[in-house]
Amino acid sequence: AQSVTQLGSHVSVSEGALVLLRCNYSSSVPPYLFWYVQYPNQGLQLLLKYTSAATLVKGINGFEAEFKKSETSFHLTKPSAHMSDAAEYFCAVSTNAGGTSYGKLTFGQGTILTVHP
Amino acid sequence: DAGVIQSPRHEVTEMGQEVTLRCKPISGHNSLFWYRQTMMRGLELLIYFNNNVPIDDSGMPEDRFSAKMPNASFSTLKIQPSEPRDSAVYFCASSFRGYAEAFFGQGTRLTVV
Numbered sequence: 001a002q003s004v005t006q007l008g009s010h011v012s013v014s015e016g017a018l019v020l021l022r023c024n025y026s027s028s029v030p031p032y033l034f035w036y037v038q039y040p041n042q043g044l045q046l047l048l049k050y051t052s053a054a055t056l057v058k059g060i061n062g063f064e065a066e067f068k069k070s071e072t073s074f075h076l077t078k079p080s081a082h083m084s085d086a087a088e089y090f091c092a093v094s095t096n097a098g099g100t101s102y103g104k105l106t107f108g109q110g111t112i113l114t115v116h117p
Numbered sequence: 118d119a120g121v122i123q124s125p126r127h128e129v130t131e132m133g134q135e136v137t138l139r140c141k142p143i144s145g146h147n148s149l150f151w152y153r154q155t156m157m158r159g160l161e162l163l164i165y166f167n168n169n170v171p172i173d174d175s176g177m178p179e180d181r182f183s184a185k186m187p188n189a190s191f192s193t194l195k196i197q198p199s200e201p202r203d204s205a206v207y208f209c210a211s212s213f214r215g216y217a218e219a220f221f222g223q224g225t226r227l228t229v230v
Binding site for chain 1: 121150159160162165173208210217218219220221222223224226
């Protein structure tokens, strides 16, 4: 079984400040990990993904995440927040159990990011 | 590519009525997923198909829910009869075998009154 825990349902930062959104996962096999962003009344958009290559993954809009196996974590960061980063962010995990489970994502509960001027 | 296309974007229906949600996956993708999003339960996987065959429907809440994928370019999610607690945003997503990420449609916001 696989699961994801996002620490903090709401995170508030000032524009220009560091963004840190926390995600811990549980998986019995090597995981694939993702961060998605959802703007109001929109679908989910992939920010970045970890698929067992480099542990530091760079995504769109200046976001990056680091896979730490020893900590079972995949935290999302951005050095300097912008007003347009305000959205809900979801961490997700999937596993390749024979190939047919590709894309069967298990999501965390989401973190709403607020950016103050 | 146009991405995953869902219709309708919004649906308001009366309790007891049948509701059909539609999805066109990205061409070439062979896995399709239906998710439901609510404030209380977050994102839930309802069912997923691989090569048009249902692989896991353990997330379908009740027999009132059914999903079909008659071909590689079309899927439906049907609720009959609908109830107010079915009100949610329903997302369809697709992925290409060999890649791990899923691409989402814009969702259908269902309101059952």
